[in-house]
Amino acid sequence: VDWAGFVSPSVVIVDAERVLAESMAVALEASLGVGTVRVVTTASSCHEAIAEKSVDLAILSCAIGNANPFEVCAVLAPQTNVVVVPRDQELDGALVRTLESGGLGVVSPDIGVPELIRTVQAALRGEACVPRGLLGEVLRLLVQRRRTDREVLDRYSRLTARERQTLLQMARGLSNEQIAADLVVSTSTVRSHAQHVLDKLEVHSRSEAITIAIEHQLVDPRTGDVHP
Amino acid sequence: VTTNDQRPLRTAGVAVRDRTGRPALIDHSGTSAALLNETALAIWDLCDGSTTIEEMIIAVVELCGDPPDVVRADVDKVLGELRDLGLVDLRE
Numbered sequence: 001v002d003w004a005g006f007v008s009p010s011v012v013i014v015d016a017e018r019v020l021a022e023s024m025a026v027a028l029e030a031s032l033g034v035g036t037v038r039v040v041t042t043a044s045s046c047h048e049a050i051a052e053k054s055v056d057l058a059i060l061s062c063a064i065g066n067a068n069p070f071e072v073c074a075v076l077a078p079q080t081n082v083v084v085v086p087r088d089q090e091l092d093g094a095l096v097r098t099l100e101s102g103g104l105g106v107v108s109p110d111i112g113v114p115e116l117i118r119t120v121q122a123a124l125r126g127e128a129c130v131p132r133g134l135l136g137e138v139l140r141l142l143v144q145r146r147r148t149d150r151e152v153l154d155r156y157s158r159l160t161a162r163e164r165q166t167l168l169q170m171a172r173g174l175s176n177e178q179i180a181a182d183l184v185v186s187t188s189t190v191r192s193h194a195q196h197v198l199d200k201l202e203v204h205s206r207s208e209a210i211t212i213a214i215e216h217q218l219v220d221p222r223t224g225d226v227h228p
Numbered sequence: 229v230t231t232n233d234q235r236p237l238r239t240a241g242v243a244v245r246d247r248t249g250r251p252a253l254i255d256h257s258g259t260s261a262a263l264l265n266e267t268a269l270a271i272w273d274l275c276d277g278s279t280t281i282e283e284m285i286i287a288v289v290e291l292c293g294d295p296p297d298v299v300r301a302d303v304d305k306v307l308g309e310l311r312d313l314g315l316v317d318l319r320e
Contacts (some may be wrong), residue, residue, distance in 0.1 A: 099291065128292055135266050135291075136273035142287035143279055182242060 005104045009124050010053060011037045013060035014072070015085075024059070024216065027113045028045040028120060035064070043067035049081065057081045057123050059107065070094075070101045077102030083123050085109055092137045096145070099138075105129030152216045156227065158200045164226045166193040171210045230281050230301050238279035241315040243269060253315055262313055267292075268306045275316050281307070290300050 009032055015021035018041055025037040039147065040046050043064050049055070058071045058080050073082045082103040084096030095106045104123050108131040123129050130138060158168065162183070167177040176194065180187045194206065203209045213219045218227045230236075241253040241262075251269040253262045262270065267288070274284050281303065288299045310316040 004298065056246035130291065132266060138291060139270050139274055139284070139287045140279075142290055143274065143283045146286060 005009075006164075008033060009036055011054045011057045011059065011120065011124075012046060012049050012055045013037060013039050013059045013061075014041070014064050015039070015045065016041050017061070020063070021057065024116070027116065031117045032120075042071045046076075050076070050187055051108065054156050055080050057083070057120065059083055060103075061085045061122070062076070062087055062090075062162065070097045070103075073098055073101040073103040076196050081123050081126055083107050083119070083129050092141065093095075093139050093207060095134060096141045099128075099142075106131065112148045113141050152212060152218070153203075155201050155228075156213075157217060159197060161177065163193050163197050163200070166190060166215050167197050167209065168224065168226050170197070171219050171221040172207055173221075230307055231320075232280060232282035232285075232316060234281050234320055235277055235279060236275040236281065236310075237306055237319060238272065238275045238317060239317045241272070243272070244299075245274075253313075253314070254308075260271045262309070262315065267302070268310075270305045271303060272310060272316065277308075277319070 007053075011032065013021045013025055017025075018039065018069050021039045027038050029035070038049055040049050043065075044067075044193075046060075050058070054177065058076050060072055060082060062069050063073065064087065066068070069084050069086075073084060076082050080103075082098075083105055084094055084103055085107045087109065091106060091108060096105075098106055104126065105128050107119050107129060110132075111119070119129050119158060156164075165183060166179060169182060174182065174188050174193045176190045181192045183190065198204065198206070198209055201209050201212060203212060214221070221227070239261050240255050243251060244254055245251050249267065253264060253269075253272065256293045264311060271284060271288075274287075285296060285303055288303065289296050290295070292299070307316060311318050
């Protein structure tokens with residue numbers, strides 16, 4: 001067994017369906033060693049488990065209560081290898097979202113134990129986890145995603161500095177009056193900036209503009225950063 | 229072999245898998261034309277005449293995390309072989 005430097009790997013499985021998670025844990029411990037796999041049923045208990053003892057790999061089920069597994073992945077991924085176990089029918093979309101969240105990939109829910117162990121071993125080595133036969137579809141989705149990114153950036157590049165500031169303040173949830181006070185201009189000027197933002201981004205509503213701006217990281221409402 | 233702006237197009241071949249799940253391309257006469265690995269099959273699948281080679285490389289880099297020059301060489305090799313087999317047209 002190639003542990004790639006792990007003396008005793010530490011794995012946590014996060015799944016609200018405990019019986020499934022514990023079955024998976026038993027199967028994995030037969031290969032990884034007794035005591036190497038912990039099971040938790042919520043995202044918050046996963047964070048606690050990791051705070052208590054560092055983890056080499058987190059296996060996130062899509063069934064983790066109200067938490068979004070991809071958001072949990074994004075929080076964990078900088079420090080921990082993460083794979084997601086999606087529902088079968090959303091495998092390709094889940095794979096792209098996992099990769100975008102910094103995870104290594106997905107474990108298909110319909111694989112058998114030997115393939116599960118191979119996948120987990122690869123994930124422990126930090127390798128990408130892409131189910132066989134899904135690679136073409138995922139590459140196509142990534143190509144499409146990059147094209148969309150480019151198109152949005154092209155539209156965003158038409159915005160003036162003032163319009164970009166207006167977009168940022170819109171994303172922060174400020175009203176036109178509040179934005180006017182912040183930019184030291186009149187409310188009608190802000191209204192005009194906001195309309196130009198919608199026109200140039202080719203969207204029909206403020207919420208659509210905000211969604212695009214955040215999804216494509218044109219503005220960051222938390223830090224106040226604006227894409228140059 | 230290739231340039232970034234080329235948009236390869238599949239000109240022949242059908243993707244199949246053997247009993248062990250290994251991918252292969254066969255030509256229209258049914259003769260086995262090429263055994264592929266999963267990445268090569270995915271590249272062939274992207275040869276739709278609209279995806280540029282640069283887009284292919286960026287997607288593979290994003291997925292695998294390998295250095296762009298390594299991916300570039302691999303994509304070059306795959307497309308060169310597919311072109312030599314008459315399965316892909318490397319058009320601008």
